[in-house]
Amino acid sequence: HLFDRRISADRILTQAALDNAIVVHAAIGGSTNALLHLPALARELGLSFSLQKVSEINQEVPFILNIRPSGMHPSNFLWAAGGVPAILWELEDFLDYDALTVTGKSVGDNLDALHKAGYFDMQPRFLENYSLSRIDIIRPVSDPLQESGGLAVLSGNLAPDGAVMKRSAIVKEMLRFTGRARVFDNTAEALEAIYEKKIVAGDVLVIRYQGPKSNGMPEQFYITEALSSDRILNRSVALVTDGRFSGGSKGPCIGHVSPEAAAGGPIAAIQENDLILIDVENGNLEVIGTERKERPPETIEKILAKRLKEMQPFTPSRQTGILKLYTERCVSAHLGAYME
Numbered sequence: 001h002l003f004d005r006r007i008s009a010d011r012i013l014t015q016a017a018l019d020n021a022i023v024v025h026a027a028i029g030g031s032t033n034a035l036l037h038l039p040a041l042a043r044e045l046g047l048s049f050s051l052q053k054v055s056e057i058n059q060e061v062p063f064i065l066n067i068r069p070s071g072m073h074p075s076n077f078l079w080a081a082g083g084v085p086a087i088l089w090e091l092e093d094f095l096d097y098d099a100l101t102v103t104g105k106s107v108g109d110n111l112d113a114l115h116k117a118g119y120f121d122m123q124p125r126f127l128e129n130y131s132l133s134r135i136d137i138i139r140p141v142s143d144p145l146q147e148s149g150g151l152a153v154l155s156g157n158l159a160p161d162g163a164v165m166k167r168s169a170i171v172k173e174m175l176r177f178t179g180r181a182r183v184f185d186n187t188a189e190a191l192e193a194i195y196e197k198k199i200v201a202g203d204v205l206v207i208r209y210q211g212p213k214s215n216g217m218p219e220q221f222y223i224t225e226a227l228s229s230d231r232i233l234n235r236s237v238a239l240v241t242d243g244r245f246s247g248g249s250k251g252p253c254i255g256h257v258s259p260e261a262a263a264g265g266p267i268a269a270i271q272e273n274d275l276i277l278i279d280v281e282n283g284n285l286e287v288i289g290t291e292r293k294e295r296p297p298e299t300i301e302k303i304l305a306k307r308l309k310e311m312q313p314f315t316p317s318r319q320t321g322i323l324k325l326y327t328e329r330c331v332s333a334h335l336g337a338y339m340e
Contacts, residue, residue, distance in 0.1 A: 016099040026061040026149025029070040029168035040336030058149030070168035080126035081137035156286035161258035179204035201236035210243025211260030212337040256333040269307035
């Protein structure tokens with residue numbers, strides 16, 4: 001059908017489509033991994049993408065999808081509530097309905113056809129089996145779960161090029177948090193420290209050398225699960241990493257810290273008992289002290305610069321094969337971690 005009409009991918013994957021994707025992602029509390037895929041895709045297509053744009057959209061678009069991990073209900077209830085079309089229908093004021101889709105018609109035309117067919121009235125009947133209605137799963141934008149979108153973009157002297165987190169998946173008391181750094185250069189040692197109860201309330205778990213240039217940026221699912229499943233730690237401990245984690249992550253997990261440690265980013269200079277401030281509402285991720293004592297910003301700047309200057313250059317653990325080629329030629333996570 002698309003071939004016959006000579007509709008190629010670049011006619012569908014437009015700036016409007018990309019911006020629509022970011023809007024929907026904000027409204028549903030989607031995975032931070034999207035901020036690897038979308039910038040890489042934008043670069044291939046010559047489209048505009050930035051963490052600043054992501055931040056602006058998430059400030060404007062409300063979080064409306066009440067499914068796990070950020071909400072209450074299992075994910076299959078989204079289908080029962082009308083699926084993605086129902087979300088698009090609710091987000092009319094934020095989307096470009098003229099964007100072309102794989103049906104060969106626009107977003108708006110597709111939704112109008114579903115509306116005329118009675119889809120939006122018929123589909124939520126499945127929820128009656130659970131004594132639920134559509135509004136229990138997909139909130140109206142006028143009465144959302146959260147006024148701002150699911151993602152937050154942070155930056156500061158710890159992440160000059162940015163870092164990302166799921167704002168929709170953390171408790172309110174962790175929106176502004178200062179803790180002492182507990183530093184690990186690999187995931188296994190950090191996980192062991194959690195299991196051995198060496199990570200306690202008030203800690204900021206810093207796991208570095210997990211970015212694209214370090215080792216290909218592997219999944220850190222088990223770390224986030226170990227924190228989120230602990231009733232005390234998920235309200236009192238933060239994770240800061242230049243790596244990434246699952247879309248199912250929950251709690252104050254900050255990833256994609258850029259520049260990464262392997263590229264000489266400030267996260268490489270963090271030491272035990274540094275004080276780290278996480279301020280989600282103001283978008284700040286800052287080192288504000290050392291040895292558990294706050295220091296003036298100019299003092300912190302000098303300390304970090306001195307530490308970085310004295311560090312040995314990073315040497316990757318893999319010296320052969322495809323991963324070697326990738327780590328040599330990949331760009332930062334905030335750009336999409338693609339190979340140049």
